[in-house]
Amino acid sequence: KAMQRAYLFADPVSHTLSPAMHNAAFAACGLVAYYAARHVRPAELGAAVASLRQVDVLGANLTLPHKEAVLPFLDSLSAAARSIGAVNTIINRGGQLHGDNTDAPGFLAALAAAQAGNSDTAAGSAVVLGAGGAARAAVYALRSQGRRVYVINRTLSKAQSLCADLGGEARERQNVPWAEVKLIVNASSAGLGNPQETPLPDFEFSSLPPSALIYDMVYKPAETRLLREARAAGLSTENGLGMLAQQARLAFMAWTNCQPAIEVFLDALSENQPQARVE
Ligand code: NDP
CATH class of the missing domain: 3.40.50.10860 (Leucine Dehydrogenase, chain A, domain 1)
Structure with missing residues (x-):
């Protein structure tokens, strides 16, 4: 045997x-x-x-x-x-x-662990960056919690078809009500080739509520430019290692x-x- x-x-x-x-x-x-x-x-x-x-x-x-x-x-x-x-x-x-x-429930489990002690981010609007498989898992997971989800993607049409399937709202960056956003999830692979240069939008972190959580599904590097800049702006951050372990x-x-x-x-x-x- x-x-x-x-x-x-x-x-x-x-x-x-x-x-x-x-x-x-x-x-x-x-x-x-x-x-x-x-x-x-x-x-x-x-x-x-x-x-x-x-x-x-x-x-x-x-x-x-x-x-x-x-x-x-x-x-x-x-x-x-x-x-x-x-x-x-x-x-x-x-x-x-x-x-x-198991990416979707794994993401939720990692998110819950990251939010422990910060119940303020456990509800409210979320922004998902990307429209590939990981983004689809994130939107599915967040919608299952009844959260409002805005999807931003380089290719808008891909965000639109994701949202038609899963119930998010595809938006251009300038049309997101950032002051209501409690969670940003990077589910794009932008900048993976060169970790020093993440070609994600330059966020106005100051427009977010101070309790917002910035979650990057990327785990290598452990701190992406997105997370580094969010941390410098005083926001909570989490990388994708927890999700990797949970899935x-x-x-x-x-x-x-x-x-x-x-x-x-x-x-x-x-x-x-x-x-x-x-x-
Ligand atoms: P896909 O290839 O399916 O999707 C990639 C997404 O990233 C697309 O929306 C694409 O936009 C966008 N993108 C890629 N390059 C750029 C760029 N230069 N500028 C802007 N947008 C860009 O990948 P996956 O969904 O499978 O994975 C995405 C990320 O999530 C990866 O980094 C992966 O490692 C991570 N991941 C982490 C997991 C974990 O357990 N922590 C689990 C699964 C994934 P467009 O539609 O315009 O092409």
């Missing part, structure tokens, strides 16, 4: 922190199993997903560029995955592949009967190990 296992499918696959988190979680749960990152190119995705039906495979995570492309290869989808149109977690249910999205924990719990503490995942991230195993 082969060892139980789960995978990350990505292209490129280098520098992923997911194996460190999941292998720490298997160890914490006393499970003899492993998690491996696999380099899967777009043309190979269908075959890679089909291999997940094997009896010893728990499932897989997906990241760039597969989260949306994977949908046709799955047997069922959660309501969240269907609405968002993106799957980051596949669960092998006895040969049937179920697609879920991993939710995927892990879907694959196993174990519920490791979030610290297991956060500690694996802070140790910042390179991937434990690549196949």
